[in-house]
Amino acid sequence: MFKWLDPYAKSETLYHFCGKLLPYLMVSALALLLLGNIWGLAFTPADYQQGDSYRIIHIHVPSAIMSMGAYAAMASAAFVALVWQIKVAHWAVLAIAPIGAIYTAIALITGMAWGKPMWGAWWVWDARLTSELILLFLYLGVIALNGAFSDRQVGAKVSSLLALIGVINLPIIHFSVEWWNTLHQGATITKFAKPSIDPSMLWPLLISILAFAVLLMALTCLRLRTAILVNEQHRPWVRKLVGG
Amino acid sequence: MQGQDLSCIRQDRVLFAQLSLQLHRGQLLQIQGKNGAGKSSLLRILAGLAQPDDGLLYYKAKPLAHSLPAYCGNLCYIGHQSGIHEQLTALENLGFWRAASGLNPADDWALLAQLGLAGLEDVPCRMLSAGQQRRVSLARLWLTPAVIWILDEPFTALDQAAIGLLQQHMLDHLNNGGAIILTTHQSLTLQFQSLVQLELAYRW
Amino acid sequence: MQGQDLSCIRQDRVLFAQLSLQLHRGQLLQIQGKNGAGKSSLLRILAGLAQPDDGLLYYKAKPLAHSLPAYCGNLCYIGHQSGIHEQLTALENLGFWRAASGLNPADDWALLAQLGLAGLEDVPCRMLSAGQQRRVSLARLWLTPAVIWILDEPFTALDQAAIGLLQQHMLDHLNNGGAIILTTHQSLTLQFQSLVQLELAYRW
């Protein structure tokens, strides 16, 4: 597998590869997002229980799921970085962390905005909500830890280590609904066998989830490019690229 | 041991590039250079504490990555920092180092007396003067069976007597087939036959 | 300034007793002694950082207790520690010292360049090498209008060029009617006319 990955570990190749991918990813992410959201907002029937407030699902669920997906991606990058000592992977960890933090913040905000009409309170101390809040803290911890070192290389390595350690929180978030009895909904769409949701609502939701995933990739590419430039600024190829 | 094409970049400034060096048994390698030339950085790379940005290290003709335990076991690095705990006494610090490098206990009192610390063996190190602290941390050179010594400005804060003592000990070590890499801004006063000097230029 | 019958006791050990010394304008007083002889302790007493266990200090023929503000305002003490904050840049550290001693801002860039720190003015000090940090802390000698300088091993970690520079600056200061007390284990390389040496014996 790492025979295959190896050329991309060379930062120059990766820089150009990301550059090529970036426009496609970005455009398709935005297109999917608009499609999914407009469809979900205007062209699906209202939920018989929740009325129109359920339309928040079209950003709440994608951002919640992808906030965890981003963490998984970040942790895998951290694993690769620490085990095989690949510098680019360290930078990828740092590139993903802010994206994940923003996704988590979106999940929290939309969840709160949904919770007010549904449960009557902006915030309750329910297991899933709390663990999602912890996820936000983990992201912020990774970012803060990286910022705490004046030596960039050390900061990157230490925050990768922290990202890896924090993985144990992911199963806690996902299974929190089953382990504790809570207000929050159980798995509706992630039950693969038989989604317990109406297909007319499911499609725009799936598109939105896809949009968040592609956007995650696009932003990672973009931020990784910056990170590569920052860390390799003394290399001749960067100097030539930037031009002086 | 050998280093090839080493280079080190700190704060986006190239300190040295394509630097190659060799060290044999019985050899004393003195690294010279202005303040900030990159001497300490080089020593840290050689001690395995930092990674070179480019280039490879070899130990007994094998890349260091493959012979790391053997290399580290044979190495004694003393840097700008003392490596002694301020709350512990000289004796306790030595005992700790002895244990940490897996040595058997021996007569530390005699060693400390030899280093001019008689009567101060059981005083917490923070109550010692700058030069006395330095002596305690250098005492490790008398303990260690390591072949390669890497010393970063060992003469700092020492008085003339102590400098002479240390140089004599270094001479003995070289004669016993050891190898030493060191930096210093003071000139060596004893005669070392196999002295090799390496000048690092201060690059901006 | 003058000290009479000073004595200092640390850990129930008499470091020195009945020590008297005098310092006039234009004079360089070098305090010598083995490691642990009590040089640093003496300097701290002279700088007013510690109290002598016995004896009195006089400044301009008045006991120090009466002329403390005048004395402290005229004093520049640089000890074993650097007195610079590791997170701040060289420039910011200088600016801070300037303000702390009530001086007007001036061209620190030129000063730092003169000290061989060109290009490193705005790098946090912890990223500087040992000798470069020392240079930053010694830069205060170029700022201060103080007459009496008390320097504890100022040459530590400096390379030959920097030592020469510092000695030249000390010479200028003496010629301008300043007075210096210093300790060092390295011998002075420049010719100081009014050099007075005081030997502290290592007592046990």
Next chain:
Amino acid sequence: MHFQSFSEFLAMGGYGFFVWLSFGATYLLLSGLIAASVYQHKQFKQQLKATIAREQRVKQYQEQQV
């Protein structure tokens, strides 16, 4: 189209505030993130360009001195 009129669309069956709050916040945060990322990239390139130029000036100056 599920809604009869635009104002009904805005009202979201009485949940307008919450729905638009969440969508608004989402788009705000996302566009902020994208903009910041793009800006950082551009800004770093510019900064590096300036550094390179400065280094060359220093080099030129040093050559003149020699």
Next chain:
Amino acid sequence: MVSLVFLQRELRLLARQKADWLNPILFFIIVLSLFPLGVGPEPNMLRIIAPGVIWIAALLSVLLAAERLFKDDYRNGVIEQLVAGRQSLLPFVLAKTFANWLSTGLPLLVLSPVVALLLGLGQAELGAMALTLLLGTPLLSLLSVLGSALTMAADKGGILLALLILPLYIPLLIFASSAIEAASMGLGYQGQLAILLAMLLLALALVPMAVTSALRINVS
């Protein structure tokens, strides 16, 4: 003026150590969120313990931030230098205190609406909380600067500081939380506020002097 330069230095240090003023906020929120987890999520219970909890969390976050206040400068010999120079110790202390408050007290104040939300507080309690924080956090900063100066040269770290501070802090805790409680019961709380104000003024008058002499003692 001199004081301004010192303040500038502290602010610069804060800006350098970028997230230094962000971390206390995060810590504050995390500690607050520990309580619902540990105590149980019933809103009623939370509302009752809220005043105490808020003030305990505030104390701890200020305390943690204060620990290193003088440590670095002490180790580097900066304070030794200032003591040797003598004149500029007081502005230095004032600058430290003010910077400490800016980076820990002020954020808590800004944060209070969020806290009210998390613990389910109403309008009145929020107002009382903000007012007590406004008066109490400077006092807290003063106290922690004092503790930090006292323990500067000690070998032991934060815990000793905490021990020194906590007894001094108890009156603050009592009056502040009783003000919030009074507000939640719809009563007036001017009395408590006046006492807080008096304590603050007293501390402002006494603490800086105590701190300078603590520094001086610690150096020699």
Next chain:
Amino acid sequence: MVSLVFLQRELRLLARQKADWLNPILFFIIVLSLFPLGVGPEPNMLRIIAPGVIWIAALLSVLLAAERLFKDDYRNGVIEQLVAGRQSLLPFVLAKTFANWLSTGLPLLVLSPVVALLLGLGQAELGAMALTLLLGTPLLSLLSVLGSALTMAADKGGILLALLILPLYIPLLIFASSAIEAASMGLGYQGQLAILLAMLLLALALVPMAVTSALRINVS
């Protein structure tokens, strides 16, 4: 064995810095006594919030003590030396962890009857509290050693450490306080204890490795 020598060193340091193991205890007690002051003295209320409060106080006192765990050795270059020598890092870490537990966790355990008294807990709760402390404090020590190692070379101090540890600590808090709560309602709490034990074993297996690599990274 090597490990023993390291442990001996740590213990000697503890003995030297005499009050170092006393301070966390005092801190623990003081924080606990802040609650009746801040929250109000009704016994019922206190008994309800007791489980959470005990565990939060335990966390904070362990956390405060952990901050300086590696700082001194890092600054003196001891850890640099150990990393250069390579072989003896793991025993060093184990000794640190064990000494940390001895000086902070164990005292809390010994103290639990006093706490029960302070907060008006009954026999059953006391038993549950002691058991959870027995299982939980080693875990807490492991976590704080980890945090301390991660932030060793960082410019910022205690608050960053707290920020990193607290998220990892939350599961412990939840299960431990729910065990005490179950005990107070006369229910069994073997389930919670089993989970705590599992977490402890997991941490024992993973944390020392993570700590050694964190130390190694921090030095370079």
